[in-house]
Amino acid sequence: MRTMTEDAFTEHRPLLFTIAYEMLGSAADAEDVLQESYLRWSAVDASTVEHPRAYLVRVVTRQALNHLRTVKARREEYVGTWLPEPIRTAPEAGEDVILAESVSMAMMLVLETLTPSERAVFVLHDVFGYTHGEIAASIGKAEVTVRQIAHRARRHVQARRRRFEPGSEATQEVVQRFLSAAATGEIQELMDLLAPDVVAISDGGGKVVAARKPVVGADDVARFVLGVLRTTTTTRTRVEPATYNGMPAARFLTDDALDWLVAFEIHEGRISALYGVRNPDKLHRADAVRAIDRGEPSHGNHDR
Structure with missing residues (x-):
């Protein structure tokens, strides 16, 4: 029989996962944070908590901050x-x-350049609409300090953020045309679908072959894509359209195993960036569809 504690956590789990994931950039780390947070929540008498969602957000934020500080060195x-x-x-x-x-x-990479406190404040305020006062209670800092952190983080993000179009039928059509051109080796058709300053970023984690540095420019990216397809796909490889991180994407499966995932950033009808993940440690957790949610915006969403 389910308890009040389990019901409250289950109800808010998509929101809590999204906060933890945006703070950490890793679904595995986010799940670890949720497990730690649930253990703390289960030790509390839920009937004594007036606002369970606010309480759980505070717990998850603190656990994510602690976790974020420990993974920084690992990422370096x-x-x-x-x-x-x-x-x-x-x-x-x-x-x-x-x-x-x-x-x-793109945004997750920008968030990686923030300090842990800046990342927590930006995510909670600008994405989820929590007030500076609510955030201060979550991260254990004075409200005036949180305001300063929010201003600094927002300025940093705005200077680096890239504009793109979320996944839709139109963006998926661009991706399909790109994949069709790649399959036939039509380099000019590929280049026509790429923005002049397009960038391709690959993540192999040192475990599979991948470009160690970003590839920039339509000509170089087109040739890079054709080279990757030539060396990593076989007659047993099939390509499936999908949506990852709210972006149109393509899944490359060989013998039903996911061995390459590419998410596409599209702006004004052209591909402005490709994010290719080949690290098997990341791919084996990428199949499950994740429920992400912002919850109901806080009443203080505009207290800037």
């Missing part, structure tokens, strides 16, 4: 380019534009 030692662990999202995830942008590969 990562072999090659680090990309967030991809999460498979439902196609309708793109309907919430703020949420889709916040979990996109």
Whole structure:
């Protein structure tokens, strides 16, 4: 028989997972944080908590902050380019534009450049709409300090954020045309679908062959894609359209095993970035569709 404690945690789990994932960039780490948070929540008499969601958000935020500080060193030692662990999202995830942008590969990479406190404050305020006062209670800092952190983080993000179109039928069509051109080796058709300053970022984690540095420019990216397809796919490889991190994507499966995942950033009808994940440690957790949610926006969403 389910308890009040279990019901409250289950009800808010998509929101709690999304907060932890955006703070950590890893679904596995986010799940660890949720497990730790549930253990703390289960030790509390839920009937005495007036606002369970607010309480759980505070617990998850604190656990994610603790976890984030421990993984920073691990990321600095990562072999090659680090990309967030991809999460498979439902196609309708793109309907919430703020949420889709916040979990996109581009935004997650920007969030990686923030300090742990800046990341927590930006995610909670600008994505989830919590007030500076609510955030202060979650991270154990004075409200005036949180305001300063929020201003600094927002300025940093705005200077680095990339504009893109969330996954939709139109963006998936661009991806399909790109894949068709790649399959036939039509390099000019590929280049026509790429923005002049397109960038391709690959993550092999040092475990499989992948470009160690970003590839930039339509000509170089087109040739890079054709080279990867030539060396990593066989007659047993099939390609499936999907949505990951709120972005149109393609799954490359060989003998039904996922061995390459590419998420596409599209702006004004052209591909502006490709994010290719080949690290098997990240791919083996990428199949499950994740429920992500922002919950009901806080009443203080505009207290800037």
